[in-house]
Amino acid sequence: MKLKLHINNVIKDAFIKAGIAHEPMSVSEATKAEFGDFQFNGAMALSKKLGKNPREIAGNIIESLDLSGIISKAEIAGPGFINLWINPLWIAEQCQAAVSDKRLNIAKTETPSRVVVDYSGPNMAKQMHVGHLRSTIIGDTLANVLTFLGDEVIRQNHIGDWGTQFGMLIAYLEEIGEDGSVSLKDLEQFYKDAKGRFDADAAFADKAREYVVKIQSGDRHCLELWQKFIDISLGHCEDIYEKLGVKLTREDVRAESFYNEDLSKVVEDLAANGTLQESDGAQCVFLEGDEVPVIVQKRDGGYLYATTDLAALRYRAQTLQAKRISYVVDARQAGHFKQVFRVAKESGFVAEDVQLEHVGFGTMMDKSGKPFKTRDGGTVKLIDLLDEAVVKAKEAIKNKEDYTSEEIDALAKIIGIGAVKYADLSINRESNYIFNWDKMLSFEGNTSLYMQYAYARIQSIFRKYDGDIKGEIIIGDALEHRLAVMLLRFEDVLTRAAKDTSPNQITAYLYDLVTLFMRFYEQNPILRADVDEKTKMSRLQLADLTAKTIKQGLSLLGIQVVNKL
RNA sequence: GCACUCAUAGCUCAGCUGGAUAGAGCAUCGGUUUGCGGUACCGAAGGUCUCAGGUUCGAAUCCUGAUGGGUGUACCA
Numbered sequence: 001m002k003l004k005l006h007i008n009n010v011i012k013d014a015f016i017k018a019g020i021a022h023e024p025m026s027v028s029e030a031t032k033a034e035f036g037d038f039q040f041n042g043a044m045a046l047s048k049k050l051g052k053n054p055r056e057i058a059g060n061i062i063e064s065l066d067l068s069g070i071i072s073k074a075e076i077a078g079p080g081f082i083n084l085w086i087n088p089l090w091i092a093e094q095c096q097a098a099v100s101d102k103r104l105n106i107a108k109t110e111t112p113s114r115v116v117v118d119y120s121g122p123n124m125a126k127q128m129h130v131g132h133l134r135s136t137i138i139g140d141t142l143a144n145v146l147t148f149l150g151d152e153v154i155r156q157n158h159i160g161d162w163g164t165q166f167g168m169l170i171a172y173l174e175e176i177g178e179d180g181s182v183s184l185k186d187l188e189q190f191y192k193d194a195k196g197r198f199d200a201d202a203a204f205a206d207k208a209r210e211y212v213v214k215i216q217s218g219d220r221h222c223l224e225l226w227q228k229f230i231d232i233s234l235g236h237c238e239d240i241y242e243k244l245g246v247k248l249t250r251e252d253v254r255a256e257s258f259y260n261e262d263l264s265k266v267v268e269d270l271a272a273n274g275t276l277q278e279s280d281g282a283q284c285v286f287l288e289g290d291e292v293p294v295i296v297q298k299r300d301g302g303y304l305y306a307t308t309d310l311a312a313l314r315y316r317a318q319t320l321q322a323k324r325i326s327y328v329v330d331a332r333q334a335g336h337f338k339q340v341f342r343v344a345k346e347s348g349f350v351a352e353d354v355q356l357e358h359v360g361f362g363t364m365m366d367k368s369g370k371p372f373k374t375r376d377g378g379t380v381k382l383i384d385l386l387d388e389a390v391v392k393a394k395e396a397i398k399n400k401e402d403y404t405s406e407e408i409d410a411l412a413k414i415i416g417i418g419a420v421k422y423a424d425l426s427i428n429r430e431s432n433y434i435f436n437w438d439k440m441l442s443f444e445g446n447t448s449l450y451m452q453y454a455y456a457r458i459q460s461i462f463r464k465y466d467g468d469i470k471g472e473i474i475i476g477d478a479l480e481h482r483l484a485v486m487l488l489r490f491e492d493v494l495t496r497a498a499k500d501t502s503p504n505q506i507t508a509y510l511y512d513l514v515t516l517f518m519r520f521y522e523q524n525p526i527l528r529a530d531v532d533e534k535t536k537m538s539r540l541q542l543a544d545l546t547a548k549t550i551k552q553g554l555s556l557l558g559i560q561v562v563n564k565l
Numbered sequence: 566g567c568a569c570u571c572a573u574a575g576c577u578c579a580g581c582u583g584g585a586u587a588g589a590g591c592a593u594c595g596g597u598u599u600g601c602g603g604u605a606c607c608g609a610a611g612g613u614c615u616c617a618g619g620u621u622c623g624a625a626u627c628c629u630g631a632u633g634g635g636u637g638u639a640c641c642a
Contacts, residue, residue, distance in 0.1 A: 026582065041584055044622065078585050160642065282640050298640045305642050334569065335637055443604040445590035457602050464601065496581065508579065518605065527601040
């Protein structure tokens with residue numbers, strides 16, 4: 001239900017009827033309940049253009065407003081605000097349509113766009129650490145939401161599988177032989193051991209260097225070892241994706257190595273364009289206004305990060321035919337992407353109408369506001385963080401005696417992982433945030449457990465009530481009205497969150513929704529004996545729609561719900 | 566040095582296209598229960614939105630400057 005669009009259309013009609021030859025600005029949600037459901041602030045802005053006072057303009061608009069359909073009441077307030085009330089009968093009708101529809105009456109877009117979402121991008125030489133969390137779950141959420149809204153989404157996992165360090169790792173893998181997969185369980189350790197050999201043994205180091213050259217020139221034996229290493233390493237990542245409920249698969253992997261053969265072409269084509277310049281022996285693109293150039297080829301002939309990204313951009317725009325390409329990468333790389341995007345467009349690798357965006361995000365901090373590290377200063381492995389979340393979630397489950405130990409394990413997994421994800425996704429993407437277990441696993445405030453609790457509570461209503469649900473939704477009091485309007489806003493929120501790539505708009509909405517439901521439920525009994533049948537049916541359906549909206553919302557964030565907790 | 570970015574309640578955070586008295590949660594103080602899951606709900610208190618100018622009918626939001634943090638800055642990814 002595109003709620004705002006409907007209301008905007010009513011305003012637009014009023015503009016035409018009133019003979020105002022301007023495009024009206026969009027309505028916005030009312031800032032307070034007593035101001036109605038929505039407000040239109042465009043009269044003030046028109047005041048100067050029309051040479052009239054804003055209240056008079058607002059009056060003209062209201063006179064021309066159709067109050068027989070979606071909007072039932074309109075009032076002028078203050079300097080020229082128009083407060084709008086939505087017709088309760090219409091709201092009820094729309095909620096009814098939503099509750100009986102699998103997609104909650106949210107249509108897929110009629111103009112789907114092909115979107116590449118680049119996210120996660122772990123390095124195969126190392127284990128995933130907490131720094132990969134945000135990219136992985138923000139990117140996955142974006143992909144989920146866009147898919148749900150009807151776009152054609154291509155997920156791309158640009159894993160780091162190429163470069164000099166791999167020679168060392170492969171040489172070591174060969175040296176320790178068949179049981180390499182065992183040692184590889186701990187990639188950090190494997191990396192350290194390989195590095196130890198590299199530093200201590202000159203023959204080993206020579207072999208490692210030799211392997212780098214061999215891999216890149218396509219030596220079969222070395223490539224086999226390399227492939228084995230990548231498979232094992234990627235397997236670790238997939239364990240984490242599985243735990244996180246992230247939908248990345250092997251099909252989505254387009255590794256750095258995938259673009260290997262394109263790299264020389266990128267440089268050639270830039271040279272042919274005349275955009276390339278040599279500087280200190282390196283091949284560079286100098287952008288107007290930028291101090292540092294984009295280096296695409298080193299003095300020694302090697303290629304760089306930017307070269308691979310240019311190749312990937314071209315592949316995504318030309319071969320995959322994407323119209324929007326979103327990179328979910330740490331905010332610190334803003335400068336890099338700004339430059340690479342410019343080169344891609346200016347060189348014609350990517351057409352002008354393709355939207356390139358760097359979806360940057362802030363850093364995870366510890367309690368003291370410093371980057372999140374282990375006690376001894378190392379990076380925190382993502383797997384350890386997730387395992388700890390499950391352990392802590394177990395402690396948070398109250399009536400443990402009601403469950404078998406298998407049930408508790410399953411619950412703890414959903415709740416623990418969900419809590420970590422929700423806490424992260426509920427923070428404004430661009431800001432740094434302080435990681436806090438207690439807050440994350442609290443039932444209070446905008447947390448996953450508050451959502452889960454509300455959801456479980458609603459499910460409990462339906463466990464108690466085993467009759468049929470029939471009849472209509474009737475909007476009774478003001479709280480029901482507000483709850484119903486809130487439910488209808490879901491699509492607008494998703495659309496906006498997708499446009500801005502900000503998952504926290506979804507969590508903020510869910511929190512508002514749940515808070516409103518809790519208030520509604522406190523005040524409006526459903527199953528109590530003194531509630532008449534019609535009211536009971538109506539409220540049951542509102543509760544049902546609330547639960548379905550929570551479930552759908554969390555599902556887009558990649559978080560499961562539980563019926564009991 | 567230059568560039569980017571951030572600064573909102575004691576703490577952790579919201580605040581979308583500029584709109585009405587800047588909102589939540591925690592912590593503090595107080596209230597609600599013959600209970601549909603109290604891990605809930607209601608209320609009080611808490612703010613010169615870092616500072617100074619400017620634009621505007623209207624600025625936490627836009628512009629300029631200052632101060633204080635963070636980040637990036639030529640052959641790593």
